[in-house]
Amino acid sequence: MGRHRVAVGEPWTGDDQDHNDRCHARWRASLNRSTAQADYRDEWYDAQCGGCGFWIALSGELGRDYGVCSNPGSSLDGRVRFEHDGCESFAGRADGSFG
Structure with a gap:
């Protein structure tokens, strides 16, 4: 497996397509819906995660499709979720935005 090299002292942005493709494949396997x-x-x-007020998008390329649930009432709290997944604790955003 290849490694993404980062300059010393620089944060990794997650913008490595091969790595992101492997993450996507693994994470899609854990869809709730x-x-x-x-x-x-x-x-x-x-009522998809990307439209929930508790969904926080990841940064970098993975943030286009993935975020973290921060809803303390959800069984998915603290887990990376696909923006088109969902749960029974959905709380729509007041402005109706998505993603």
Whole structure:
């Protein structure tokens, strides 16, 4: 497995495509809800993580699709989540924004 090299004293930005692709594959495997599931309910479509007030996007390229749940009432609190995933503790943003 290749390693992303970072200059001493510089933070790693996460902008390594190979690394990000591997993360995406691993993290997608832990989806709570997938729109591809036969039992995916219509009302879940508007209650996806990326539209939740407790969703905090990651920085760098991974932040385009992933964030961390910070909802203390959610079983997913503190876990990296795909922006189109969701949970029963969804709290929509007052401004209706997404991502």
